[in-house]
Each structure stands twice: as C-alpha cells, then as structure tokens.
Amino acid sequence: MSQDFRLKDGGLINRDKKISFKFNGKKYFGYEGDTLASALIANGVHLVGRSFKYHRPRGFFGAGVDEPYAIIQLYRNGETEPNIKATEQELFEGLEATSVNCWPSVNFDIGAINNFLKIFLPAGFYYKTFMWPKSFWYKIYEPFIRKAAGLGTASIKHDKERYEHKYEYCDLLVTGSGPSGLASAYAAAKNGASVILAEDKSRFGGTLLTNDVNIGNQSGKEWAESIISELKEMPNVTVKNRSQVFGYYDHNMLVMSERISDHLPRTKKFHPKQRLWYIRAKEVLISSGSIERPIVFGNNDTPGVMLSSAAKEYMKVYGVLVGKNPIIFTNNDSGYETAVEFKKNGIDATILDTRINPKSEIIDEATNLGIKIKYSYVVVAAKGYKKVKSADIAKISDDKEKLGSIENIKCDCICVSGFWTPTIHLASQSGNKTKFDEDIDAFVPGLSKQNERTLGAANGVFTLDETLKSSFETGYKISKQITNKENKVSFPNVIEKKSSVHDKFWCVPLPKGKNYKRFLDFQNDVAVSDIEIALKEGYRSIEHVKRYTTLGMATDQGKTSNLNGLQLVSKIENKVVPAVGHTTFRPPYSPVSIGAIVGREVGKHSKPTRKSPMHSWHEKNNAVFVDAGVWLRPRYYKRGNENLFEASKREAKNVRTNVGVCDVTTLGKIDIKGADATELLNRVYTNAWSKLPVGKARYGVMLREDGIVMDDGTTTRISDNHYHMTTTTAQAANVLSHLEYYLQLVWPELNVNVVSTTEQWAGAAIAGPKSRNLLQKLFPNSNVSNDGLPFMGYMEADLFGVKARIFRISFSGELAYEVNVESDNGNFMWEKIIEYGEEFKIQPYGTEALSTLRIEMGHVAGSELDGRTIPYDNALEGLLSKKKDFIGKRSLSRKAFTADDRQKVVGVVPLDKKTSIPEGSHLVKDSKAPLPNPKLGYISASCWSVEYDNPFSLAILKDGKNMIGQKLFVMSPLKNKVIPVEIVSSHYVDPKGERVRS
Amino acid sequence: MLHIKCPHCGMRSQNEFSYGGDASVKRPQLGSEVSDQDWDNFVYNRKSLRGKHWELWQHLSGCRQWIKVERDTATHEIFKTLKASEEIS
Numbered sequence A: 001m002s003q004d005f006r007l008k009d010g011g012l013i014n015r016d017k018k019i020s021f022k023f024n025g026k027k028y029f030g031y032e033g034d035t036l037a038s039a040l041i042a043n044g045v046h047l048v049g050r051s052f053k054y055h056r057p058r059g060f061f062g063a064g065v066d067e068p069y070a071i072i073q074l075y076r077n078g079e080t081e082p083n084i085k086a087t088e089q090e091l092f093e094g095l096e097a098t099s100v101n102c103w104p105s106v107n108f109d110i111g112a113i114n115n116f117l118k119i120f121l122p123a124g125f126y127y128k129t130f131m132w133p134k135s136f137w138y139k140i141y142e143p144f145i146r147k148a149a150g151l152g153t154a155s156i157k158h159d160k161e162r163y164e165h166k167y168e169y170c171d172l173l174v175t176g177s178g179p180s181g182l183a184s185a186y187a188a189a190k191n192g193a194s195v196i197l198a199e200d201k202s203r204f205g206g207t208l209l210t211n212d213v214n215i216g217n218q219s220g221k222e223w224a225e226s227i228i229s230e231l232k233e234m235p236n237v238t239v240k241n242r243s244q245v246f247g248y249y250d251h252n253m254l255v256m257s258e259r260i261s262d263h264l265p266r267t268k269k270f271h272p273k274q275r276l277w278y279i280r281a282k283e284v285l286i287s288s289g290s291i292e293r294p295i296v297f298g299n300n301d302t303p304g305v306m307l308s309s310a311a312k313e314y315m316k317v318y319g320v321l322v323g324k325n326p327i328i329f330t331n332n333d334s335g336y337e338t339a340v341e342f343k344k345n346g347i348d349a350t351i352l353d354t355r356i357n358p359k360s361e362i363i364d365e366a367t368n369l370g371i372k373i374k375y376s377y378v379v380v381a382a383k384g385y386k387k388v389k390s391a392d393i394a395k396i397s398d399d400k401e402k403l404g405s406i407e408n409i410k411c412d413c414i415c416v417s418g419f420w421t422p423t424i425h426l427a428s429q430s431g432n433k434t435k436f437d438e439d440i441d442a443f444v445p446g447l448s449k450q451n452e453r454t455l456g457a458a459n460g461v462f463t464l465d466e467t468l469k470s471s472f473e474t475g476y477k478i479s480k481q482i483t484n485k486e487n488k489v490s491f492p493n494v495i496e497k498k499s500s501v502h503d504k505f506w507c508v509p510l511p512k513g514k515n516y517k518r519f520l521d522f523q524n525d526v527a528v529s530d531i532e533i534a535l536k537e538g539y540r541s542i543e544h545v546k547r548y549t550t551l552g553m554a555t556d557q558g559k560t561s562n563l564n565g566l567q568l569v570s571k572i573e574n575k576v577v578p579a580v581g582h583t584t585f586r587p588p589y590s591p592v593s594i595g596a597i598v599g600r601e602v603g604k605h606s607k608p609t610r611k612s613p614m615h616s617w618h619e620k621n622n623a624v625f626v627d628a629g630v631w632l633r634p635r636y637y638k639r640g641n642e643n644l645f646e647a648s649k650r651e652a653k654n655v656r657t658n659v660g661v662c663d664v665t666t667l668g669k670i671d672i673k674g675a676d677a678t679e680l681l682n683r684v685y686t687n688a689w690s691k692l693p694v695g696k697a698r699y700g701v702m703l704r705e706d707g708i709v710m711d712d713g714t715t716t717r718i719s720d721n722h723y724h725m726t727t728t729t730a731q732a733a734n735v736l737s738h739l740e741y742y743l744q745l746v747w748p749e750l751n752v753n754v755v756s757t758t759e760q761w762a763g764a765a766i767a768g769p770k771s772r773n774l775l776q777k778l779f780p781n782s783n784v785s786n787d788g789l790p791f792m793g794y795m796e797a798d799l800f801g802v803k804a805r806i807f808r809i810s811f812s813g814e815l816a817y818e819v820n821v822e823s824d825n826g827n828f829m830w831e832k833i834i835e836y837g838e839e840f841k842i843q844p845y846g847t848e849a850l851s852t853l854r855i856e857m858g859h860v861a862g863s864e865l866d867g868r869t870i871p872y873d874n875a876l877e878g879l880l881s882k883k884k885d886f887i888g889k890r891s892l893s894r895k896a897f898t899a900d901d902r903q904k905v906v907g908v909v910p911l912d913k914k915t916s917i918p919e920g921s922h923l924v925k926d927s928k929a930p931l932p933n934p935k936l937g938y939i940s941a942s943c944w945s946v947e948y949d950n951p952f953s954l955a956i957l958k959d960g961k962n963m964i965g966q967k968l969f970v971m972s973p974l975k976n977k978v979i980p981v982e983i984v985s986s987h988y989v990d991p992k993g994e995r996v997r998s
Numbered sequence B: 001m002l003h004i005k006c007p008h009c010g011m012r013s014q015n016e017f018s019y020g021g022d023a024s025v026k027r028p029q030l031g032s033e034v035s036d037q038d039w040d041n042f043v044y045n046r047k048s049l050r051g052k053h054w055e056l057w058q059h060l061s062g063c064r065q066w067i068k069v070e071r072d073t074a075t076h077e078i079f080k081t082l083k084a085s086e087e088i089s
C-alpha cells in the first residue's frame, strides 16, 4: 500500500530508510523515525481499535503519551506485550501489531452491539447490573466482561528479556527537554551542577520541534539541537531520551523508566530491554510541558477527531497529513498554527473559532494566507462511523447557550484545540498544593512540599520568552546554591508571535431534539450524560464521581479528560472548579512494564542464594536441594531410583544404626566477647549461664518480650569472656538484631561485642552409634572418649593440620558431634569425614532425615517454635530460671499462659500405624461433630519413624499434659482425610536421653 | 523511599534500614516489680501517632547501629536523627 498521506518532503524522519511492518495482518511501509501511529496515518489507516465499553470505532487522538485511543497489542521478537500506545511505539523493521478490544475484527466487532444498547450501559451500570444473581457471576458475567473488556492480553510465557535497576544521585533532575528543560539544565550545568535531563520521547526539544520560533538567530529546533549536543559533551550532565520520570516519591526520590530496546526489532546482546532509574535529586525542575485539551461536542470520539497540536506534530515531525480536508475547531490561537502548517503543505483548512472577534499576529497571518475562518462557530457533531465524513456546525450565541441553524460541511478530520492543560502530575505527586489559575482555566503547581519547582508550560507559562527567561534564571539560581559558583550564561534573543486570550468555552450544547454522545473520557467511554447521572444519583465528591463513572481511571489517567470532567461537575453543581477540586494524581504518570519494576530480581535472583563450602560435593553426590531461608541445603542424596521418602528413610536409619554426616554450616553463629558476656546470656536466655565452665556447651532458649519463644540453640564457652552462640538457620539475622538492640539501647553499660560468624565456619554434624569411632580416626591425637569429651563438651583439635572445633551436641538424639573448621577448609573436612567414615558405613544425610530424627526424638524446632508458643507449650519449662529475671519472663505470668489446660507438645500415632498424617491437620475429639467442630490442636510436624517403622507426628494440643493415651481424630479437610490417632509422649524414641550420653 | 541520615554513616536510603518501633518506650529494669498494667503498656500498647514521632531504626545493611529518628508519620518529614546513646530531646 502506498503512503497516500505522506508529504513529499519535510519532517524529521529518515526517508532513505524504508521500514515494513504489519498491522492486523496487513503489510505497510513507513520510514525510520516514524511511530506506529504516524506510519499508519501516512497509509490512511485511522481505525485502530474499539472503545472499552461501547466498542465504538477508535482512531488516533494525540501524538504521544496523552493518547487515549490507539492502544495496541505489540508482537516483537517472539514475544507479545499489551497496552502499548501506537503514538509512542517507534517503528522498527518487522514490527507487528494488532488492535485490541475487538472481536472478531476491528472492522466488524460484535461488542459494538453495546453501542446500540448504550441506553442500558450508563454510569454505574456494572455496579448495578452484575451484582445478582450471585450464581451468574462466574459463568456469565465474568467471562463476558473479560472477553469484552481489557486493553490487550498479557503474555503467559516467561519473559526472557532483561530489565535493570540503577540508583543515581544528582544535584538537579530536569524532567522534559522542551524550552524550559533545556534552558534550566543548560544554565545549571554551565554553573557546575550535576544534572540529569530526562526526555520521554526519542527526540529532544519538545515544542521547539513544532513551533515556529526563533532563538538567538536559530530556529527553535536548531537551538535545541545545539544545546543538547553541548550538554551531551559535558561530564557533569547525563542526557537521556526515551526516559520517562513517572513517579515522585518521598525525600526527592524519583523513578524513571528508560526504554532502551523497545524501538529495536530485538534487544542487543548484553543489553537490557528497559532500565528503571531510582534518582535521588537535591532539586527537581519539572519541565513536563502541557497537553492540549479537547472541546466536547457530539460524537467527538469518531476516528478523525483529534487534537490540533497532534495534527501539527504529525506534519512537522513525521511529514504526515492527518487529513486532506480538515476542520480546525478552536477556542484559542493554537488552532491557527495548525491551519497555517496545513496551508504551507497545500491543504486548505476551515477554522471554526468560538471567539467573537479575536485579533493577533497569527490570526492576521492565517487571514493573509486566505484561510477560511468562521468566528463564533462550533462543531455540533461529527458525522461518520468509522471515520469522520462531515461535520454539523452552527453559529453560537455570544453567551454560548444557543446554537444557530445547523449546517453540514464535508471534512475528513476535525482538529480540536480547547487550550492547554499544564502537566502537573509530578508536582502533585510530590505533595505540592496545586492551585487553580483562572486565566488559563487549569490547575498549576502552588506551594512546593519537596525541593521541586515547575517551569514553563507545566507552570502555566505559555510564552517562549518568559519561559526561557525564568528557566535560565532558575537553573542558575539553584545551581549557585549547590555549587557556590557564579558562571552565568547569556540569555538569547527570542522572536515569537504574540497570542490573544483564549475563550473559556469547553462544551458544545446539544441541539434541540438531538441526543449525541459527548465524550469526556475517551478511553473509558465516559460521556457528559454519565456524569449527569452520577450527580443526579447523589454522588458529590469528585473522588466518588470518578470511581462511579470511571472518569479518568483508564491507563491514560485522564490526561485529556480530567479538566473537562471538573468543568462539568462544577457547572452542574454551580460551583467554581477549585471548589470541586481535582482527583489525586498517583504514580505512574504513564503505564510502566511490570518487568521494569521487578528488574533482575526474578527466579533465583529474587533473593540471594547462599551455599555452603561443601555445596559442590553435595551436587556431585546427587543431592536434591531445598530452600532453607536463603540457603540451599541438601534435602536428601538420591541413590538409583529412590524417591524422597525412600532416601530419607535410608539416611535416617543409617544414623540410628551406623553413622551419618550432615552439613550444618547454615546454622546461625554469633561470636560474643567481653567482660559482661556471661551477664548478657543470663539476660537474654531463660536459663542461667554463670556456672557454665570453659569448654562446655549449654542449650538455651530465648524469648521475645511477650513471652513467645524466639529461638533456641547451644552456646559454648570458649574462654572466660568468649562464647560461641548458635541459632536456628531461619532466625540467625533476627537474633543478632535482637542482641544488638539490647546492647545498644537498653544495656549500653554492658561491655560486650557481638558479631555474626555464620559464614566464617563450616559445620558437619556426625551422628550415630559409631560416631565416636569415626572421631577417633579423624582426631587420633585428641582424647575424644566419653571422659575426654563428655556430652555437651567442647574441645579444639587438629584435623590433619587444620584447626577444628569439636562440640559434643546432638540434634538427632544419637551420640553425636559437630565439627567446625574455617570455611575455606570446609570441603577438606567433609572429604576426610567421608573417607575415614567409609569403614563405619557412613552416609551423608539431608534435611528430611534430619527432620525425621528430631521429630521422633521429640526435639522441638521451627515448626513448633512458630512465633505462637511459649516455653511450656514446647515442654521447655524446665529451662526457666526461677532465680533471675530475663527477657520475656514477666509475660509468662499472664493468665492465658498459666492456664491449667494450656496447650503442650505431644506425640501422635495413627491407630492403624500406616496412614501418614498431613502437617497442619487439626485434632478433634469427634470427627462427626457438627461444624464448627471444636479444634483441640494442630499437627506441627510429621515423619515416618525409622525406629518403629510407622508414622509419627508432633502436635501442639490443648491440655496436652493430660491427654497422653487419649484417642482423637486428625482431620485434614484440605486432603479430605480423617485419621483416628492415639496421643503419646512427644519423646517417642529414647525418652530418657541415654544415647546422647553413651 | 525515605532518605535517612544515619548519625554514623550519613544519608542513606531506607532500604538499608529496618524499622524498630516507638523510641520513647522504656523497658522496665530487669528484676523490678512491674504491675500488669505497666507491663501491658510496655509490651503491647502504642499510641500510633499522626505527626511527629520518635522511632527506632536499625542501619541493618550499614553500620548495624540502632538509631533514633524523629519523623512525621503523615508527611514523612525527618527532623532529627540521634545515636542510640543520645537522649531524645
């Protein structure tokens, strides 16, 4: 297809590079530098989608970020992405895109029946209709809404693209590279400030690219280019295009999304697709410009009705005509600039100006060029369904209430200008108290909350001379405060046309007997009548009206609809606009891809992965790993076709009969030193530590202030004032913070230092009846006999030339030791243990066997110490010192904690000795009792006892101490199981603890 | 994201810190008699103020020191930060 609407020359596109692309399956051509929108318009394509609610035909309305209509589904390099604005998507070779919101096709859309049913779809329709009957929701309403609604389809494939995050600090962040942005960035940079200049579009310059102005004897575009190229060379300046500052957060932190590869057919190797910048700026200069507002009239959503500034941009930047027979409908001088541009390209436009008799330079120019101008005229309604074919126009009375007789004139587009709305989103997000400016009929930033200032059009200043002057001045002043320098750049001479005042007219009245839809929000299909209904139904607060009608709630966040919506509410309510107030602006200013927000923190990178020094040995020996906090731990070592159950049973059994070795590097370790180290332990542990001799370990329990068990572990006295504390893997970080809290804030007088040594030591637990025999082989020069190293003993020893610490402690309930060496020697230690353990039939065991061993011994662990249990519940009340106070002690005397029937840990065995018990199941007295069946307790941990070869569980049970021998039921509604069980002692194996002391 | 001045390290981003609650709470001395009411107030009862509030933060990914921060809970403005050893003025 030929580009019938492409001008012969002009524009900033590269006509030497033709690009082919597909839209809705059809092939077209454009040029390098086009957007998908400009290329489609060049090919005469104006129908790009269907609207959200009524499925009315949708074309293009703008030329950039404000676009409410042209949302497309993009296909790029085998991936698809929804919710892309065709006006922002740069063209690349092989681009493919499809319309959204239409089925089966954009030309014939079944959902358009909503349009004919629109009488049934007024404001709040969804709230009112789809509420009942409830049974209809899943089968009828939801599928219907899902199919008919939405702005595209999210990919369900894993996103292979890479997204990065970057943190940056600067003196000055300038958002937008229009005249105010360039001038302020330049003045500040020349005065030594570090500056980041962010431009949302691919081209720098903003309105300087489209406005006929002269700065320092250069065209606006040339001036912008020279400033940008100079800024790019400066070492203290970062200049970024395709980069949108979308959020203004606390303490002057702004977030910017940089689209690095979206304009390319595929992302270059080692490049990210997008990069999210977290920028902490000392000062922010908001130079985000303004967005043209529409004037509301009948059928103003017809394809071909668009913003006048967009029509001009398509001509000047892309060399594209939006139509060949245009009507310009304006209430200010901006429309004339578009008409003059059309004329320069040989197209005669008709201007309808709502003003009575305006005078200005540009109006004179238009008149002299012979452009047809009709004053006090309005467009009453656009005619045509899939494209504007003509317009009903009429003269309007001076009070703007009465329409004259309707005339119909042919046209192929209607370019609307209802004056300009400053883009105050960022200022508002920062907490700025915005104020209403009567002169421009819009909100502008008021009192700053953070270090932010708004310049130029975003601040309601619409003359170039004033914009540049204030921006140069502000850039200089702010940089001087930061750098203390006084390098002032000279101010260029500016030539621009003076404009006359705009007319505050914004909505064309309905002619008698006509009921045209007059749209305010083009993306969410909110019309004047919807707002009227909402107000009639009693909605008053603008925030409520917004939510009820969905005005301004679409992905464009009402960039073109908010102010007109406010005008309407204030008119009906007979209030002034500032009294109605505007809705809150929230980040992001424009949609940001989820990938960019997540960054590199996906999959395995979502948290750090910690591996023990023996990790590669585990890998080589078929370990199957499990996440334990941030650690990767062997869950079991697979032999042949074994599954988890078989392998863990074999490993646990081998510990009970021979000897096993388990990697316990992950246990938290804290080194405690200082004259008051013992006193600290006395205060944070429930038991007493003063009498622990050097070279001995002790089990300790730590509480929170509320009496709940926080953690447990063994602590060993290395020397008089030096302890080695161990914590559970999961609580290691919390315990260190807990100790630091008390040492720094509550007892600063204690002379103690604590430091984490978790990563400094590699640990191996050697457990089983033959563990001592193995130890004797490993440490032939040390006395590891029962006398030389008794239960809870500690010694330092030599492991074939490597310094080692041996603790005789046991988690498995067997005779057991833990050997620690410096991390670098971890693998050496492990290999020696395996080598010398061979004659004792040693097997490595993983966390699953470890768990089995501790459960059948009745050792409580994380699943019982779950942040809801006190020492008594865990049968740890024997460790509560009566002689001293400790953290959490006072809470233990609370009534509930001392109740006679307080919950306590028990053992649970199924009566059939076969059915395994799901963890998390409930214990009840009567399995057939009516619901809600009173719950007596819950299963905290389950295993297959290798000692007795039947299932065994631990449970926290109400009145546990008096329940031993009782028959109850385990119920798991989740797994649909009812299991008759007997309550037994939690110490299922070796209840007297003889093995550990043997 | 807040920007917090650690008295030991300087201005750092919030993600280096963890929040530690009301800084004005004083733990009763170990070994002292404490009524049920006073203990409840110490363990559970907090004011949840709107406005200026002294709170504890730990510079977890920095110097690991607990610090005191005077912050407006509504506006996030930070007025003052103190070391653990310094008394709230």
Ligand SMILES: [Zn+2]
Pocket (backbone or CB within 6 Å): B006, B007, B008, B009, B010, B059, B062, B063, B064, B065
């Ligand atoms: Zn610090």
